[in-house]
Amino acid sequence: MQTWKWLYDPAAAFNWRFIFSVAIRVVILFVIVNVVFALVDPLPALGSISAYNHLFRGRERLPYGENAAVSYNLSLNQIDAMFESHVVASRKDDDEFRVVLIGDSAVWGVLLEPDDTLAGQINRLDYHTADGQTVQAYNLGYPIWSLTKDLLLLDYALDYDPDLVVWLFTLGSFGQAAQMRSPLVQHNPDPVEDLIKRFDVNQDPNDPRFVRLSFWDKLFIRRRRDLADLMRLQLYGVPWAVTGIDQEYPDYEPRLIDLPADDTWEDYTPQTLTTDDLALDVIRAGVDLVGDTPIVLINEPMFLSDGENSDIRYNSFFPRWAYDEYRRLLDDYSARYGWFYLDLWDGIPEADCYTDSAVHLTPECSARLGKLVGAAIVELADQAGRQDND
């Protein structure tokens, strides 16, 4: 058959010498590829090569997902690739006022379609700054509570020229134990260590949970999974672009109304918390990191239960005493440093507004939060604009 003529009717016969020379070359090539791969570590560079925003539209939130076949999305630990797949990596328009939203799963938008997330709702409201620029919000939230994870993503986000940063959080992100919980933090030890040292953050730069790769771990053969993740991220870009779907929407159990009679938070029992108990220094590091870029800090709204044991806990996540202590400390801290801080903890009080957890909003209530946050963005943007003019 013509297709296989080169194989079955070759110009030179296949003999043992040919097989031996091919085998030797294959082995040599295999060794070279592995060693060069380990020495060069091309994954960050490969991660910055992306078909998103070029061949197809960028994602409206950072890649995250467990069931890739359904959500056309996957979790990976290569932040360059994550950002390059995001629409924030597209060219910034001249009249664009770029706002990046940092935070947890509530910002990322669990159970919300991209347009219904906080960033989507802000964009839908079509805000403009006083000097006529269009506010364009970008969802850079990422699930799992950890301010250190947020700080890490903020550090990368600054490469995309934001005009304003909105950082949403809740008590869960402030626990000292939570800081290293995110796989994103664990698998990116160098940038996290750099942030810890630059901003004197109260974290251990040699934490054993950091995943540091030896020479052998960096061999091509050992990093094939990371490489496959990069490729899968690109491949899932097509179904994402065609369907607009980037997460699974399963049936879910609604957040608890009746709560356990448990008054502990992390390893703490009721007591007066100090600034050392909460990672407030990570917020301070974030504010220092953004420098002159205005930043809005927001304590995000949460479900306030009136069910069983609601005298002990606000919801399934937080006992009342811990949350009250957190708000007190955050108020003091933000006042001391003069931060632009919004405490929206009870800003969306209706129980029906919350879906599967005490911080995940329905589309309608996400729209309401969008108005609250959007107004703050415009206010701070105008304030910053006036300061620039002065």
Add this chain to the structure above:
Amino acid sequence: MTLTHIIVFVAAALLYMTLLPQHWRKWALFIGSVLAIFWLQPPVRIDKFDFVFPVGTLALVTLAWLASRDAEQQWTREDVVSVAVMAACIVLVSLGRYLQEDFRITPSRPPALPQVAVMLISVLIVLALVDRLPVGRKRLLLPVALLILALFVILKTEALAEEASRWLRDMMGQPTHLARASELQWLGFSYVAFRLIHTLRDRQTGRLPVLSLRDYVTYAIFFPAFTSGPIDRAERFLKDLQALPGLDPARLTQGGMRIVIGIGKKWVIADALAYMALNDVKAEQATSTAGLWLLLYVYAFQLYFDFSGYSDIAIGIGQLFGIKLPENFSQPYLKRNIAAFWQSWHITLSQWVRFYVFSPLSRFLLTRKRKPSPTFLALVCQVTTMIVIGLWHGVTWTFVAWGLWHGFGLFIHKVYSDRTRPFYIGLRARPRLMRAIGIAGTVVTFHFVLLGWVWFALADIETSWDVFLRLFGMG
């Protein structure tokens, strides 16, 4: 077939080539194939059926051999040994019951030895009774063929397969409400069935060579081609089997290259394209016409690379063992008309259907008192043939629609080429125009095939029709 299967088969081939004396090679292929069908069989939710199905395959193949023997062919010592070897292999596999999961070749724990013994004895008694039936062997051909067809229809028809699954679950004391058509995963049955029908029909017409049981079984279940073809012809297979070569660098290179190319096609290209290929869920979720077209293009290439990759692997492994399986694909998407496409897509299935459906049907219609017109004859034969190819994939309306699509396509092409032949002969003097028309033909043919995949890819006719309309901005 997984990468593990391929690695083991290649390793086995190397041992086979280097260590095995010539006279043991046929036995090695026979025993290897018998064991491999147990190993390749995926898990089945009906208790013990991932053991029963391969046993069923062996029983059915032996039954077909009994029926398709030449009138003068008697049992030989080799045939008896072959039966004993098959029985020994089945017992050996069943002993995996007493091993840890990692050392078993069946996906689940095989039945206990007494159950296996009862199963074996029952099968042997039935086969012995069939062998001693006081009717001519030729009289067995049709019933056996019908039995195979009946099983085929049951397995390929969702409602019947679900009912059969319910019945089997009931028999095995498992909850019947969990019965699903998809759990009757009798691996390789479609291919084995068509090989057996070919031998039965060729015995009827006197074309089948004399085959020993060992050679017949090896042909029917030859492990590289067991899961995804190609559908070889017995006489061609036998020719290779009679002259199994030893270690040969050219064969090693060619086989190895085909396997490497097949792995690349299947596990690199096809599996990557699978992320983006059209399916029911994506078809429903797609928000734009352009997006739907993109999914469909990707599906077309995913299907080609997946299937032709598997064929390459089968051909490559076969070659390592000294069997040169027939080609199944020859650049089908570059063909200039739909007839040429069908001569280069799943070639062995197309040829099978041409031999056993198209030609007999044409002959039948032509021998009738009122001979049909050539146009009508072409229409009936093309459409019937393509519907049979469709139904081979599954007894569903979508496969019927796919068959009709291609049947009418072939018919229209035939009418068109008959009428335009003088025009094309005239074009020979104008090679550039000829070439341009050829390219246009390739584009049109590819898109005709592409639109046909809408019926093939999707689960039901309503979804297919909806997608078909949406591809043209309607619906």
